Amino acid sequence: MEAFYRTHAYLVEHTNAPVRRDLMDEIDWNDRLIGIKGTRGVGKTTFLLQYAKEKFGTNRSCLFINMNNFYFSGHTIVDFAGEFHRSGGKVLLIDQVFKYDGWSRELRICYDRFPNLKIVFTGSSVMRLKEENLELGDIVKSYNLRGFSFREFLNLHTGMKFRAYTLEEILNNHEQIAKGVLSKVKPLDYFQDYLHHGFYPFFLEKRNFSENLLKTMNMMVEVDILLIKQIELKYLPKIKKLLYLLAVEGPKAPNVSQLASDIQTSRATVMNYIKYLADARMINMIYPKGQAFPKKPAKIMMHNTNLMYTIYPLNVEEQDVLDTFFLNTMYKDHKLHKGDKGSSFLVDETTPFKICCEGYKVKNSPNVTHVMHNLEIGHGKQIPIWIFGFLY
Missing domain, CATH: 3.40.50.300 (P-loop containing nucleotide triphosphate hydrolases)
Structure with a gap:
């Protein structure tokens, strides 16, 4: 003792x-x-x-x-x-x-x-x-316990103590919140760094972040999935290949038959592996409203943006990164479904959001909240994306 x-x-x-x-x-x-x-x-x-x-x-x-x-x-x-x-x-x-x-x-x-x-x-x-x-x-x-939010990342790098806000506070008071933050720091100066390496605390260690995250991802599969789900070691290469294929394809509906052929297993096993990867917080499954597992998801996305930059950095599209950031920061307290035409996501089955790259021409959609990249302060239903990093 x-x-x-x-x-x-x-x-x-x-x-x-x-x-x-x-x-x-x-x-x-x-x-x-x-x-x-x-x-x-x-x-x-x-x-x-x-x-x-x-x-x-x-x-x-x-x-x-x-x-x-x-x-x-x-x-x-x-x-x-x-x-x-x-x-x-x-x-x-x-x-x-x-x-x-x-x-x-x-x-x-x-x-x-x-x-x-x-x-x-x-x-x-x-x-x-x-x-x-x-x-x-x-x-x-x-x-x-989740990885760092953008707010926590910002507090760490600036010495500030910004508090978290609820989604309701952000929707109703985002201009005032943004002005308060901007009076002290410029959040956009830190946003890209957060997208690349800010979610996992080990970016603070004096080691190569991507190599460290790759090691961690392998441990997620080898220990968290195989050990806990009691899967035989011989199936490890199939799960790793599936994760890679899902990452390379980007956010889209999975072709389960093709994936089953690629990793040489059954459709049912592919869906089980996808569920295990989602449980391990490596991917997220997005469904239309009213649907859920074991149905095929409408879209599979990486769980956070750091994973995107690490597993297949050559294929990182800005729109996919922004969508993934929004999904990840909402993930703690809210439910997200696939949005209808003109929106990216439906949050809590009621509120549609459109995630917009820089330069996007906002269409007149009174019911849709537009989440804007590279915007410091928004107005009305146009809200800068960085502020959603203050949800926790």
């Missing part, structure tokens, strides 16, 4: 989160079992350690452990939690819980056996905590 305490103290001491994530204040930390999901690379480990640092410092009532540790090949989570609890432990932070076989059953036992112990764990976005883990469905509180 002492070795774990020493590791915890070292990690907490050397944790220095560059941006305090808003999720820290959105979580009800009074709950006894909290799951924090998120795609690989968005900073879940740092988030746990930052929580430990803020709330407990070096107090031994809180302990961080990682399921990568070989210790848990020969010891159970239940036994470890019991020993921690008997020594006065109050909060156990478990990173990468899915690396432990039978984790959900053991967390349930811990919940029932140690009523004074709080457990906070991180897991992959591929995990379905309530749907696929019946032991936890009625007791776990689940949250999602």
Whole structure:
């Protein structure tokens, strides 16, 4: 146990989160079992350690452990939690819980056996905590940690503390919001950098960003999909090839029959793989209003713009990048469907948006909100695209 305490103290001491994530204040930390999901690379480990640092410092009532540790090949989570609890432990932070076989059953036992112990764990976005883990469905509180928003990226680079705005606030007050931001910084000076490398926190590391992201993407497929979905390793090349083909084709309806032929599998398997890639936050499936999986999507898009620039940089079209940015920033709190003629997306089944490249001649469409690129301040139903990066 002492070795774990020493590791915890070292990690907490050397944790220095560059941006305090808003999720820290959105979580009800009074709950006894909290799951924090998120795609690989968005900073879940740092988030746990930052929580430990803020709330407990070096107090031994809180302990961080990682399921990568070989210790848990020969010891159970239940036994470890019991020993921690008997020594006065109050909060156990478990990173990468899915690396432990039978984790959900053991967390349930811990919940029932140690009523004074709080457990906070991180897991992959591929995990379905309530749907696929019946032991936890009625007791776990689940949250999602996302990559940096443009607002967080801007705050990091400028030292500002701009707050987030709701979609309603942006639609009704975007001119005033834009003027307030522009009085302090020029957001368009940072926007392209964000599109290229701002979503994943590891752009802060002194390593090649694209190489780092490629490594992370491979881990998403090899660990988050294969391990959690229990897919045999021999199918890994098929999933990787499918992801590449979807990225190269750009945002469009997938030709499932052709994709099945290309990766030499069945149509049904292609659709399952597409769903797994969406669960891993590598792609998004866009449907017409009223439709959903397992139907074929009307459009498949990359989950965020950083992935576009990394997986196939030669084929990046400005319109596709802007559409992907808008979709990604809306993804947290809103539902998007394929727009009708004259619009790109239908948001929350009510509000049509048209995403416009620079130089687009806006047509008179009173019901459509036009989202404009390279515009500092909008007016009426023409809103600069950068401001939607303030939604979280």
